[in-house]
Amino acid sequence: xxxxxxxxxxxxxxxxxxxxxxxxxxxxxxxxxxxxxxxxxxxxxxxxxxxxxxxxxxxxxxxxxxxxxxxxxxxxxxxxxxxxxxxxxxxxxxxxxxxxxxxxxxxxxxxxxxxxxxxxxxxxxxxxxxxxxxxxxxxxxxxxxxxxxxx
Amino acid sequence: xxxxxxxxxxxxxxxxxxxxxxxxxxxxxxxxxxxxxxxxxxxxxxxxxxxxxxxxxxxxxxxxxxxxxxxxxxxxxxxxxxxxxxxxxxxxxxxxxxxxxxxxxxxxxxxxxxxxxxxxxxxxxxxxxxxxxxxxxxxxxxxxxxxxxxxxxxxxxxxxxxxxxxxxxxxxxxxxxxxxxxxxxxxxx
Numbered sequence: 513x514x515x516x517x518x519x520x521x522x523x524x525x526x527x528x529x530x531x532x533x534x535x536x537x538x539x540x541x542x543x544x545x546x547x548x549x550x551x552x553x554x555x556x557x558x559x560x561x562x563x564x565x566x567x568x569x570x571x572x573x574x575x576x577x578x579x580x581x582x583x584x585x586x587x588x589x590x591x592x593x594x595x596x597x598x599x600x601x602x603x604x605x606x607x608x609x610x611x612x613x614x615x616x617x618x619x620x621x622x623x624x625x626x627x628x629x630x631x632x633x634x635x636x637x638x639x640x641x642x643x644x645x646x647x648x649x650x651x652x653x654x655x656x657x658x659x660x661x662x663x
Numbered sequence: 664x665x666x667x668x669x670x671x672x673x674x675x676x677x678x679x680x681x682x683x684x685x686x687x688x689x690x691x692x693x694x695x696x697x698x699x700x701x702x703x704x705x706x707x708x709x710x711x712x713x714x715x716x717x718x719x720x721x722x723x724x725x726x727x728x729x730x731x732x733x734x735x736x737x738x739x740x741x742x743x744x745x746x747x748x749x750x751x752x753x754x755x756x757x758x759x760x761x762x763x764x765x766x767x768x769x770x771x772x773x774x775x776x777x778x779x780x781x782x783x784x785x786x787x788x789x790x791x792x793x794x795x796x797x798x799x800x801x802x803x804x805x806x807x808x809x810x811x812x813x814x815x816x817x818x819x820x821x822x823x824x825x826x827x828x829x830x831x832x833x834x835x836x837x838x839x840x841x842x843x844x845x846x847x848x849x850x851x852x
């Protein structure tokens with residue numbers, strides 16, 4: 513399996529953003545190393561944005577494997593994927609590497625069905641809350657229309 | 664020409680499971696507009712600021728400064744949030760072609776999403792940004808599915824505008840967005 517890593521594979525003088533975009537378009541799967549917020553967030557966000565713009569997160573046949581370092585906040589588009597947790601031990605590194613290989617071989621296993629169901633439930637609640645907001649606005653508008661008429 | 668972009672933005676926000684808020688929701692109240700905007704921003708975790716209308720317009724040939732002012736308010740909330748623990752994240756939408764670097768160079772380093780003043784590009788830019796936020800919950804409709812639903816919203820709002828004698832209130836926009844989002848159904852994955 514070929515891998516691409518910016519610090520290793522970028523040619524000297526190459527345009528970083530264009531090279532990242534090309535590498536993302538050519539990739540069969542993605543491993544996300546997600547750590548606590550830091551100064552590199554801008555570049556990380558740029559890479560996430562490219563993956564989202566190409567809608568790879570909607571494709572269950574594309575392995576997207578989040579690897580969490582510490583206890584960071586996951587971006588929304590990765591929430592339904594099985595996350596691996598990397599701890600500061602050699603055993604953990606080996607286990608995570610093996611799990612990554614398994615997930616790359618079997619992309620469907622990178623989707624977490626329980627989290628997907630939780631997402632569906634969250635969506636239903638969000639729609640319900642939006643409906644309530646709409647009804648509240650409507651009721652307030654009727655009151656205002658009454659005041660406008662009196663005025 | 665701004666209304667279709669605004670409606671596309673509202674549809675995208677709602678379709679992705681967020682509740683769109685707008686200063687227009689308290690139209691007609693006696694509070695100054697800026698107070699209502701500040702209140703809306705404080706009550707929201709995210710805000711979207713479209714800086715694409717930077718060119719002079721109207722008979723006096725003047726640019727609009729409301730959006731940059733509102734973006735400044737959102738930025739201050741973001742910085743306050745770091746100490747108060749109440750988070751606020753914002754995004755500025757800019758026109759294509761890096762022209763924003765000439766009129767708002769302070770945004771250098773933020774890579775704001777660009778759009779080309781079309782509903783399709785606004786849907787893509789907002790979807791892209793909201794999808795990476797921690798509160799986004801999959802499954803949600805793809806930008807393509809939202810774009811396919813947009814003509815129906817445009818049609819409903821056109822009818823509502825005729826009924827409203829040329830005026831579209833925020834409650835009417837929200838009600839029709841809610842109808843369209845409900846009709847979109849549940850995405851598969």
